[in-house]
Amino acid sequence: MSKLIYMDNAATTKVLPEVVDTMLPYFTEKYGNPSAIYTFAEQVSKDVATARETLAGVIGAKVEEIYFTGGGSESDNWALKATVEAYKNKGNHIITSKIEHHAILHTCAWLEKQGVEVTYLDVDENGLVKIEDLKKAIKPTTILISIMTANNEIGTIEPIKEIGAIAKENGILFHTDAVQAFGHIPINVDEMNIDMLSASGHKINGPKGIGLMYIRKGVKIKSFIHGGAQERNRRAGTHNVPGIIGFAKAAEIAVAKMDERIAYETKIRDHIIKRIEDEIPYVKINGDRVKRLPNNVNVCFRFIEGESMLILLAQQGICGSSGSACTSGSLDPSHVLLAIGLPHEIAHGSLRLSISDETTKEEADFVVDELKKIIERLRSMSPLYEDFVKKQNK
Structure with missing residues (x-):
């Protein structure tokens, strides 16, 4: 198979032709600034309002609760930093998990340097937050719980509704990073007791550089970016109109x-997982088998290095990942895999395949067939695997 096989949709997705067509007029014809008062810009402003209504409907939110941002990382930063600032008179304690995206974890680390107390919850072997641990972590000073809807590496879907209910019972704000889940699985902010939510356009076949923040009416966090009066005085900056329309x-x-x-x-996901487990020895499928994003396959192959595997896959036109795209330059094993209890030597041999509705069974089979060859080749050069086989044959 000579064509490109793209299985890294958790990192980003291709923009659909229909989306591009919808965006194009806003570059060359409807290029007015929606904040302007003249007639030429009036229709653009109305189109932005319609887009806001569409996006609100995805999560059951009110139109006025949707704020446009530059992407998921900005939304995550806004949720955490602005909550700390707005509710500092109530407390300075945040609860999150050890498997959050770095947009959350690095922001929490920065906040700790400002004197904020952060509790990082452990997860079980499937990556699920333990409800009892969450309850025990709550303090009188807790002002925010931030737990992702679904993990970007292992695909585990968290018990968001239960977490939201606990937050509500205790008068604590609840934020969820839904970047990997928005548009992929059903989300309803009222049913799940979500106060703030982050999402991004480029994970659902939309453009890059556009995201949203859902902020429940009554939540008193303020601006994160200052300058103009856009987004009801909460997020300054000229609207990315083509991005908004495309999103x-x-x-x-x-x-x-x-x-x-x-x-x-x-x-397709289950077909890939079954073939890998049936045909390649010494593997571990990571993440919950049932509470899992439909497009996620995450597996560790013992006795190999993930980077070598990715290079050899790429030579066959196969695009995969060892984890988050944001850590692709890191030599350290995934913090998510370490958090679910994998030792370093196994976590180093990880592969994430994230498929789409355009992934064919033929492509899936080709990838597994190539994987079998690659794993066998890499293990044949591994002293660790050689020692292991010798011990097994004694």
């Missing part, structure tokens, strides 16, 4: 196809 179109398509896509991706 909304991608979300509209994602919602319309959600049930069909979940069923299809789950079928």
Whole structure:
């Protein structure tokens, strides 16, 4: 198979042609600034409002609760830093988990240097937050709980509804990083007791550089970026109109196809997992088997280095990942895999394949076939594997 096989959709997705077509007029024809008062900009402002309404509908939010940002990382930073500033008279304690995206973890580390207390919850071997641990971590000074909806590396879907209920019972704000989940699985902010939510356009076949923050009405966090009066005085900066329009179109398509896509991706995902487990020895599938994003496969192969595996896959036109794209330059094993209890030597041999509804069974089989060859080749050069085989044969 000579064509590119893209299985890194958790890192980013291709922009759908329909999305591009929807965006194009806002570069060359409808280029007015929606904040302007003249007629030429009035229609652009209305289109931005329509896009906001579409995106609000994805999560059951009110239109006025949606704020446009530059992406998921900005939204995560805003949620944490602005909450600490707004609720400092109530307390200075945040609860999060050890498997959050670095947009959360690095922000928490920065906040700790400012005197904020942060509790990092352990997770179980599947990456699930333990509800009892969460309850025990709550203090009188706790002002925010931030737990991701679904993990970007191992695909585990967290018990968000239960976490939100606990936060609500204790009068604590609840934020969820839903970047990997938005548009992929059903989310309802009221049913799940979510006060703030982060999402990003480029994870659902929309453009890069556009995201949103859902902020429940009544939550008193203030501006994160200062300057103009855009986004109801909460996020300054000229609107990225093409991005906003494209994000909304991608979300509209994602919602319309959600049930069909979940069923299809789950079928392909499970086929890949079954073949890997059946045909390649000494592997471990990471993440919850049931509470899992439909497009996520994460597996560790013992006795190999993940980087070598990715290079050899790339030579066959296969795009995969060893974890988050944000840590692709790191030589350290995934913090997520270490948090679920894997030793360093096994975590180093990780592979994340994130498929799409365009991934075919033929492509899935080709990837597994190539993986079998690559793993066998790399293990044949591994002194650790040689020693292991010798011990097994004694």
